[in-house]
Amino acid sequence: MAWPQLFFLHPVSLYQGAAFPFALLFNYLCNVDSLSIPARHLFLLAGGGVLAWAAMGSFAVLLFIPALCAGVLICSLGPRDVHRCAFSFQMSWQTLCHLGLHYTEYYLQEPPSARFCITLSSLMLLTQRVTSLSLDIREGKVKAASGGVGSSSSWSERLREALPYFSYLLFFPALLGGPLCSFQRFQTRVQGSSSSCPRHSFGALTWRGLQILGLECLTEAMRGVVSAGAGLADCRGLQCVYVMWVTASLFRLTYYSHWLLDDSLLRAAGFAPAFGESPGEEGYVPDADMWTLETTHRISLFTRKWNQSTARWLRRLVFQQVRAWPLLQTFAFSAWWHGLHPGQVFGFLCWALMVEADYLIHSFASVFVRSWPTRLLYRTLTWAHTQLLIAYVTLAMEVRSLSSLWLLCNSCNSVFPVVYCVLLFLLAKRKHKSD
Numbered sequence: 001m002a003w004p005q006l007f008f009l010h011p012v013s014l015y016q017g018a019a020f021p022f023a024l025l026f027n028y029l030c031n032v033d034s035l036s037i038p039a040r041h042l043f044l045l046a047g048g049g050v051l052a053w054a055a056m057g058s059f060a061v062l063l064f065i066p067a068l069c070a071g072v073l074i075c076s077l078g079p080r081d082v083h084r085c086a087f088s089f090q091m092s093w094q095t096l097c098h099l100g101l102h103y104t105e106y107y108l109q110e111p112p113s114a115r116f117c118i119t120l121s122s123l124m125l126l127t128q129r130v131t132s133l134s135l136d137i138r139e140g141k142v143k144a145a146s147g148g149v150g151s152s153s154s155w156s157e158r159l160r161e162a163l164p165y166f167s168y169l170l171f172f173p174a175l176l177g178g179p180l181c182s183f184q185r186f187q188t189r190v191q192g193s194s195s196s197c198p199r200h201s202f203g204a205l206t207w208r209g210l211q212i213l214g215l216e217c218l219t220e221a222m223r224g225v226v227s228a229g230a231g232l233a234d235c236r237g238l239q240c241v242y243v244m245w246v247t248a249s250l251f252r253l254t255y256y257s258h259w260l261l262d263d264s265l266l267r268a269a270g271f272a273p274a275f276g277e278s279p280g281e282e283g284y285v286p287d288a289d290m291w292t293l294e295t296t297h298r299i300s301l302f303t304r305k306w307n308q309s310t311a312r313w314l315r316r317l318v319f320q321q322v323r324a325w326p327l328l329q330t331f332a333f334s335a336w337w338h339g340l341h342p343g344q345v346f347g348f349l350c351w352a353l354m355v356e357a358d359y360l361i362h363s364f365a366s367v368f369v370r371s372w373p374t375r376l377l378y379r380t381l382t383w384a385h386t387q388l389l390i391a392y393v394t395l396a397m398e399v400r401s402l403s404s405l406w407l408l409c410n411s412c413n414s415v416f417p418v419v420y421c422v423l424l425f426l427l428a429k430r431k432h433k434s435d
Contacts, residue, residue, distance in 0.1 A: 012118055012176050015055045016261050022047055023173050023269035030192070030270060040190045041163045047172035052122065055176060059119040063126065066093045067169045070130045074137065075162045079144050083134035090130045091336070094123050098339040105400060122176055124337060128313050129169055133183045135316065142183055164190070173269040178262035179287050179309035181271050189271050208264045215257035222250040232407040240411040241388065248391035251398055252293075259288040259307075285309050297383035300358045302390060303351070328352050338397075343405045347397035350417055354389055357424035364427055388416045 026043055029035045035043060052060040066089070073086050097120055104112050136142040168186050226247050235243045263286045266272045272284050285308045292305045304311050318330040331352035338344050362382075369378045392413050399405055408414075 011114055012055070012121070013258060013261055015051060016176055016265055018054075019047070019051055019172055019176075020265055020268060023265050027268060027270040030189075037191055038160065038163060041167035044171035044173075044190070045163075045167045048167075048170035048175045051172045051175055052170070055115070056119045056122070057115050059113070059115050062097055062119050063122055063170075066090055066123070066130075067126060067166065069093075070126075071162055071166045071169060074130075074133060074144075074165050075158070079137050079140070082144070083131070083138040086130050086134040090127045094120075094127055095336070097123060101339065102341070118176065120339070125174065125177070125180075126169060127337065128180050128310070129174070129183075131317055132180060132313060133165070133168065136183055173266050173271055176262075177258060178266045179259075179272070179285060180313050181266065181284070185271065185284060205264070205268070208260065212257055212260050212264070215253055215260065219250065219253040219257060222246065222253055226250050232404070232411055235411070237412060240413055244395055244408070244411070244413045245388065245391050248394040251394050255307075256288050256290055259286070263287065285312065295383070297379045297386055298358055298362060299386045299389055300355050302386060303355055327355060341397075341400055342402055343399050344397045346405060346409075347393045350396065351393045353424060354393070354417060354420050357420040357427075360427040360431065361420070361423055385416060385419075388413070389420065392416055 026040075026047075029043075030040065049060075049064075052063055056063065070086055070090060073089065074082055077085055101112055101116065101120060104110050104116075133142065137144050164187060167190070168183055171186070174181055229246065230239065230243060232240060232243055263272065272286075287307050287309055289305045289308060293302060296302050296305070314330050314334055318333045319326045322329050331348040335344050335348040338348075365378060369375050392408070395408055395413075396405060399408065
């Protein structure tokens, strides 16, 4: 079985690795106060431009145009209008680019360009930064630029005021991946003195590198197992459960490795706490919490911990802003943000129902599961079921063709989400009667 969603992550990792020395150089120059604040912004902006062109080629124009337009909107609109306009423009542009991918894959029946897929991934990250910044301005957390349309400021003053915004939207440590870095943290880092700059020990960096290397070795081993085994088209009965779990494990290992590398690049540049410090200060959270993801028996907790900074961003952007069906609307927007491929629409809808069921199931079970042996058995069974549900959702979202999605839905693996859907219906009906 092919995994087209992930085939571009390997070249992305190579470009992220190539950017690592420049991130360390930036951190060093800030530590010795060798760069003025405007020079720091220019260093980050120029690095983003060079990295985008190297990774995306001519497709980088599709990234530069919305970044420029978003910067202009942020600098020219007031706090009331900036989020609505920036959000509408950015999502419209990103949707048009995703439609271009749909046209290539489904109409022309051609494999997409790796550079175009990298551009789409970077556009999705740009959307996070644009909307996060516009929300900060609307909520008063970030002061709006004073050089608006009617301002009498000179062009040089306007450019100086706009430089931090453009630098934030395109700074190279977060261009191709990484947890969402807020504009406040970005500004604190860029404007900070040498005494406030995070310092990294060689041992900490080496240990993180060994972790990434270990994950890469596991990924290659898992890739060999998947390639040598049967696919969903050839499996029978319970063998399909094994095929689904192994393939989904390959996807997850790939993401873990990629997230660790992205996080390390941000830390090397100083935009995250140094290794060993609290990762949650100033709102920074790493994307990968592998221990929780692999041990939790609750799919709702898995959802909050999977790609943590994106989960936080979705919660702030959608979940906290809507009144009717916030969970369903959040997952629906996530499917839109990811590109609205058939497998993604099905997978996110299924995921939303599983989270709803999770809340009711564990709330109901907490009344009856009291003794230690019963709790142990309950946690074991729900952990296994959670892992299989996540494997099912992951596979649904990663496959692109309708035929592959049909093979998954038509296999015995569909029993796992159906069980949760039945329990959701029964427990919701019971809760409604009790109310």
